[in-house]
Amino acid sequence: MSTTVSSNMPSRRNVVRSAAWTVPVVAASTAVPAYAASCGSTTYPYTLTWRTVTYATTTTGSGSTLTKTGTATIPGPAGSSPVIATFTSTQVGIDSRTSGNLTVQANNYPNVGATGGTGLxxxxxxxxxxxxxxxxxxxxxxxxxxxxxRFTITDIDANNAAGGNQSADFWDRVELTGNRTFTATPRGGGNVYVIGTGVAGSENNAGEGPWRMYNNSTVASDNGDSAGNIAVTYAGAVQDITLTYWNARGTGNQAIFLSGFTFDALGC
Incomplete structure (x- = not known):
């Protein structure tokens, strides 16, 4: 389905599993951002392909205070300058992120969510x-x-293979800020695999709450399966968005991926 929302390793089965304001017209005309003043009005198409993009990570702190930042330098066509995208991961609470978190592992995950490429x-x-x-x-x-x-969040699923033993169980929850539309993979009968709206809150109905697999009584999908996909589009201008990822049940390892990105931008 397509919904509009506004809001501010091997296969996992083998793992121990952004104030309104008013100013005079004359003043506003001088408040032109540096990028606009220097870039003109020509926009260019950009594609972030995780397998080939220049991407590097840095870390500060340790344990629960560790901050990991990934920087991608995204090339554009002739006549444009690269767009720099940063991905900053912080932790709230006591889970730990694996050493592979916020990395690209193209050999282990070559086709996340059947998108045709690897992911973050x-x-x-x-x-x-x-x-x-x-x-x-x-x-x-x-x-x-x-x-x-545009990009796709993949592998949003659940695992209940362990039955009463929750050591390998999990149930993904994903939230994403901003004015966006999204599409989930259909599973027949007008239903979809991943339900919710990607916004924190009540999960009483399928059309509310974080994105999640419709049923937790499942075996985790393979990371190359499209069932756990949410394809996201931000039609308007955006520069800063936040994704929140957590687990609703069990204590097993969990993972999702971000596919490659496509967008337009001024070519400065």
Whole structure:
């Protein structure tokens, strides 16, 4: 389905599993951002392909205070300058992120969500269930506004293979800020695999709450399966969005991926 929302390793089965204001017209005409003043009005198409993009990570702190930042330098066509995208991961609570978190592992995950390419890995271990108990927050920023931003969050699923033993169980929850539309993979009968709206809150109905697999009594999908996909589009200009990822049940390792990005931007 398509819904509009406004809001501010091997296969996982083998793992121990952004104030309104008014100014005089004359003043406003001088308040032109540096990027606009220097870039003109020509926009260019950009594609972030995880397998080939120049991407590097840095870390500060340790343990639960560790901040990991990934920087992608996204090339554009002739006549344009690269767009710099940063992905900053922080942790709230006591889960730990794996060493592979916020990395690209093209050999292990060559076709995330059947998108045709690898993705950016977000992965937790030592899980404690519940949003308040622990969650990962990933802030995604671009060095200038982009329009028509599209990407897919893949592998949003659940695992209940362990039955009464929750050591391998999990149930993904994903939230995403901003004015966006999204599409989930259909499963027949007018239903979809991943339900919710990607906004924190009540989960009493399928059309509300974080994105999640419709049923937790399942075996985790393979990371190459499209069932756990949410395809996201930001039609308007965006420069800063935040993704929040957490677990609703069990203590098993969990992971999702961000596919490649496409968007338009000024070519400065």
């Amino acid at each position: 890995l977000l992965q937790h271990q030592g899980i404690v269930a519940g949003r308040n108990a622990s969650r990962q927050v990933v802030r995604i920023q671009f060095d200038r506004p982009v329009t028509g931003l």
